[in-house]
Amino acid sequence: xxxxxxxLRLIFGDVTLGVAGEGxxxxxxxxxxxxxxxxxxxxxxxxxxxxxTFWRALTDNDRGSHFHLKSGxxxxxxxxxxxxxxxxxxDGQEIPLPIAPENNRFGxxxxxxxxxxTFAYETVTRPAAQVEVTYAVAAGGKMTVTCVxxxxxxxxxxxVFGLRLIMPTAADGYRYEGLSGETxxxxxxxxxxxxxxxxxxxxxxxxVPQDCGMHMQSxxxxxxxxxSLSNTDRARRACTLRIVREGEPFAFSCLPxxxxxxxxxxxxxxxxxxxxxxxxxxxxxxxxxGIDSWGTDVEDACRVSAQGDLAFSFAIEP
Numbered sequence: 001x002x003x004x005x006x007x008l009r010l011i012f013g014d015v016t017l018g019v020a021g022e023g024x025x026x027x028x029x030x031x032x033x034x035x036x037x038x039x040x041x042x043x044x045x046x047x048x049x050x051x052x053t054f055w056r057a058l059t060d061n062d063r064g065s066h067f068h069l070k071s072g073x074x075x076x077x078x079x080x081x082x083x084x085x086x087x088x089x090x091d092g093q094e095i096p097l098p099i100a101p102e103n104n105r106f107g108x109x110x111x112x113x114x115x116x117x118t119f120a121y122e123t124v125t126r127p128a129a130q131v132e133v134t135y136a137v138a139a140g141g142k143m144t145v146t147c148v149x150x151x152x153x154x155x156x157x158x159x160v161f162g163l164r165l166i167m168p169t170a171a172d173g174y175r176y177e178g179l180s181g182e183t184x185x186x187x188x189x190x191x192x193x194x195x196x197x198x199x200x201x202x203x204x205x206x207x208v209p210q211d212c213g214m215h216m217q218s219x220x221x222x223x224x225x226x227x228s229l230s231n232t233d234r235a236r237r238a239c240t241l242r243i244v245r246e247g248e249p250f251a252f253s254c255l256p257x258x259x260x261x262x263x264x265x266x267x268x269x270x271x272x273x274x275x276x277x278x279x280x281x282x283x284x285x286x287x288x289x290g291i292d293s294w295g296t297d298v299e300d301a302c303r304v305s306a307q308g309d310l311a312f313s314f315a316i317e318p
Contacts, residue, residue, distance in 0.1 A: 006139050010090070010110040012103040017088065019115055024141035024318040030099055033083020033119045035135055038165075040318040043228055043239040045167055052121060052131050052147065053164040053280055054078045056211040056253075057262035059288050062159075064295035071156040074306075077123040079260065081131075085120035114138050127154050129306065133163065141318040144246055147283060148311045155306035162251075162282035162312075166258070169227040171277040172238065173199045174254050178218035185302040186287035188216055201256040201277060209265045213253045214285060220244040221252055223279060243281065246313035251282040283312025 011018030016036075017028045027037035034049035055078035058068055068075075088095055090112045096102050116136040123129045129152040136144045149161050175198075179191035182204065204212035215221075226238040243252075255262075256274040265271045287302025304310075 007111040007113055008115060008137060008139055010106075010112055010115060012098045012106040012110065014100040014103060017098065017115075017117060019137050021139065021141050026135075026137065026143065028117050028135065030086050030097070033086065033121065038241075038316070040141075040241060041239055043225070043233070044230070045241050046165065047168040047229075047276055048166040050133075050163060050165050051081060052133065052149075053162050053259070053282075054123070054158060054160060055259050055263075056159045056214075056286075057209070057259045059210045059294075060206070060208070061289040061294040061296075061298075065289060065297045067157075067159075067297070071159065073125045073156065074159055075260075075263075077125050077129075080124050082122045082124070083119055084122045085118075087118040087120075089116045091115075125152075125155055127152050129155060143316045143318075144313060145316065146246075146311070146313045149309065151306060151308040151310070153307050157286065158284065158304040158306045158310075159286050160280075160282050161284040161304065161310045162280050164258070165279045165281070167223070167225065167277035167279065168229045169225055169276065170256055170274050171201055171254065172224045172226050173197065173201075174221055174223045176215060176218050176221040176252070178215050178221075178249065182212060182214055183216040184214050184288045185216065185285055186289065186299065191216075193217075198254070201254060201274065203255060203257070203262075203268075203271075205268065207267075209257075209262045209268055209271060211253075211259070211262065211288075213255050214251060214282075215253065216251045216285065217249040218245070218252055219249060221254070221279075223254060223277065225277070242317045243279075244315050244317060246315050248283075248312060250312055250314050251285050252280060253282075254279050281314055284310050 009020045019026045025039040029036045036049040038045040054074040118134040121131040130150040132148045134146045284304045287298040289298040
């Protein structure tokens with residue numbers, strides 16, 4: 001057997017699964033159907049449970065082409081989603097869901113080389129679609145996240161498909177490797193490839209707040225925060241969370257607002273004070289169009305069909 005210092009420590013709670021090791025501690029909630037705590041180097045990185053996301057705030061062209069009238073049900077799916085199942089596997093072997101009283105058979109020093117937990121969801125669309133998110137944690141703390149959307153006939157086009165992480169405080173900024181500037185599937189030709197650093201969490205000053213800050217074809221992104229909500233964290237030390245591609249490059253946005261907050265504001269002064277970091281990681285993104293002064297629909301190659309399967313993966317490195 002490997003040395004226990006190189007293995008994961010598992011904490012089987014009544015409604016949660018804790019996975020811990022040197023410098024990291026993750027908590028998965030069966031009740032909420034999500035990863036609800038992500039602690040790395042003593043810093044909490046989650047303010048809300050991690051959830052699938054299907055909506056980006058409308059752009060001027062979305063409004064002009066009436067995209068929201070055709071696909072508005074995805075806004076409800078983004079706000080409300082039903083967890084419908086949980087599976088847990090330890091060292092490659094699926095086990096009965098370890099909620100009370102099943103978890104009573106485990107002791108206080110359970111160890112494993114790897115653990116995987118899969119949450120299944122059903123959207124509130126009609127017809128409903130199924131989504132699965134799997135978190136696979138290896139010894140050392142690397143967590144590979146795989147998101148799968150199962151297509152459903154009869155559903156309108158998707159704005160995006162991804163995963164949303166809301167962090168407790170505003171980030172100092174982020175670095176990433178990918179395409180320069182703000183890019184979308186139909187707005188990449190003028191971008192340069194390289195490593196770029198962004199200070200703070202800038203929101204593009206469009207007249208009406210709308211989706212912005214998208215970065216396509218990204219290899220990795222590092223978010224740095226020097227503040228937390230913990231009263232014991234007085235040093236304002238900078239901590240960085242690194243997310244890397246697993247398979248195909250991903251898209252992401254890192255903003256101080258959710259899509260709903262951007263959607264609700266008609267002018268920038270209506271946006272709330274900057275308090276959080278909203279990191280969205282995407283496997284599929286709809287283009288922005290803008291072919292004839294914001295009205296013509298997006299070209300077919302830059303649309304996201306909700307009737308076919310979608311999948312992407314990334315890894316969180318503590």
